[in-house]
Amino acid sequence: MKSIYTLNSTEKKILNLIQKKSSITKNKLLNITEMKLTSLNRVMNTLLDNNLILKVGIAESTGGRKPTLYDVNEEYGYIVGVNISRIYSNVVVVNMKMDIIANEKFIMTENHTPKVTVKAISQIINTNLERLKITKDKVLGLGIGTVGPLDRENGIMLNVSHFNASGWKNADIRKMLQDQVKVPILLDNGANTAVIGEALYGYGKGFKNVAYFHCGIGIRTGITNKSSLIRTINDTEDAFGHMVIDINGAPCPCGNRGCIESYVSIPSLINGFRKEAEFGHSTTISKPIADVKHFDICDAAIYGDELSKRLIENAGEILGTGLANFSNLLNPDLIILSGPLINYCSIFYDIVEKTFHTRTYFKKEKKVIFNKGGKFKDNSIALGAAAMFLEQMLES
Template sequence: MKENINILKNLSNEEKKIFNSLQNEGPITKSEISRLTEIKLTTLNNTMEILEKKRIIVREAIGQSTGGRRPVLYDVNLLEFYIIGIDISRVYTQVIIANLKMEILYKEMFNMDIFCSPQETVRRIYEIINKANQNLRLDSRNLVGVGLGTVGPLDIKNGIMISPVNFSALGWSNVPIKEMLEKKLNCPIIIENGVNAAVIGEYFYGIGKGVENIAYLNCGIGIRTGTVLSSKLMRTISDDEDALGHMIVDVHGEKCKCGNFGCIESYSSINAIIKKFSLEVKKGRKTIINKQLKNIGYKDICIAAERNDNLSKEILIGAALILGTGLVNYINLLNPGLVILSGPLIINSKLFYNECIKTVFKKLHPDRMKKIIFSRGGFFKENAISIGAVALVIKDIYN
């Protein structure tokens, strides 16, 4: 597969410009391509002929006439080329197959249980991709690339998951995940922090188009944050993604796994919510959830809250209050024009999202509120990280 993986990366500068214009704006006419790329017509005709022969671009349709011959509309080839996007989190792993315009052709996920060691996770990813290849009858020669968005902290240069915590399975320390996947899939992998991948996807192809400053929060077992400032991805020194999660909101508060006290993650993460719920039940509080305490998960609490279970509502509202307070601090520091909240807690609890935003409205200066758009899930919702991983591959073509 490796010899075919550079089919789009090896394009000339003119070919990349044409591909870029069609990937973002197509189907469009040749005159529109010329305007967007600023390539002279003779060069454009020759270059487009080469791209058509390679089947990278196709004649999509006939446009509306403006008085003369009806123009031909061109687009990237959405039927043959495909990209694989992988999202590895502590809660689940998801694999998607997408075309050149981020449209999902196939999607499958599995929960990250106690059996999902790094080796088992890679094996399951490989199985899903094989199944997708069979179901979609994909030609491996048309695979553009594979992107991976995963939990940090990461050594991105060497593709190593350094010391992520709170996986259910053992073995998730100093994992050469990039190398493991490359050996199994026999092709190069582009790796990035999951939330960075998500915010990149939203910035280029989703709700963040045209917004220079974006804050993206993934609320799950950790509070993970990806940020675009002045149209550039902001990185921490060690490429951590949990800076907001370890913002201290109570110096005398709960002890956090990081060693400090009163971090947001100690109150507003999945594990913190389950822990608080369990403590309250042990104190004698009542709930409509009819399960053994050890088997109650965050989804049970989210569902119960929607059914007006007082304890579940109280726990989620309290957690949202803390996250919302931290988010106000984050907004004051970075001044984003768009704030996207996503992740398992947001997707599964409208109450949690609404209460978080309500807190922001109460605590943030009204003048600043007028300049911010809030989104629950963004454009790509629960697929944001895996779609973002696909976007990494597309952006790598241009770079």
């Protein structure tokens, strides 16, 4: 008997292809792989005998006998995807087809230290596995998408900032979670996991280069080329946010001036609003200035508050211009914008997209497609983390 852990590289390659294509015939597999029929038959029999794939139906005949369709066995095993972010965290359980079968989210308060967060995550996992009647031995592993910078190899979060609770700097998050859930765990930047999920199973399917931007407390970026991740040299996800867009611009927490993130992030938007409102600029927002949140500014901008509108427009033009610069160099086909600044502020998204199409260098030659939120919306990071774990298992 074989299992997913003991497949050889050809068996993994075929399983990966069937899992990605879903419902595929032997002929199609022969065309893609250029294998000999006898070799493919041997591999398919191993996968069938060990319940990794199933016969799921009959395809239309192209002359002669109707061919059998094969698909991955969705119940062979399950993967847990976890998103640990600064505003909320969430957990998904997916089957082998990457269908989400459980999903739970919680807000990250000032009490959510790594210890409390890990406990909450493991409770969610246990409750949902029990509800779904999935035994622990059916869980192949767990992927975490979180905030960088990270030591991915050792599963440690490094000099992370802006968490509401203390203890996140140098948190040994993989080991902490492994002690609780006792399955193999992979850790990566959330923007990287999100772009992998979208490229393999979401709106990125069929696109060559996909770029994913998560705009919230900071700007987190993930990029793929032919479904493979492009990693930045020091493995950070916030490099794009620190591209200088105004040489004499506002100071950025990174020590530089005029970075994109010093205009386009929840803290910079709120700080910009507070500064101007305290300086006496009139606004229709009636809340005390200290209580104003980014969604108040977005709502006020939609209803014509001049100060909010100006801040949102400025942030949108800056992000749109930054994306045009990025696109001139890296040439994505699809740009997915997500995160709380995008999801809760439609006028901001519209300005970003409009500015991008005006400012990009190749506008006549190529129309870059924009997408708001991706297919998996708030689940992108968690689902992508599970997808990344499975990719690692199926690597041939």
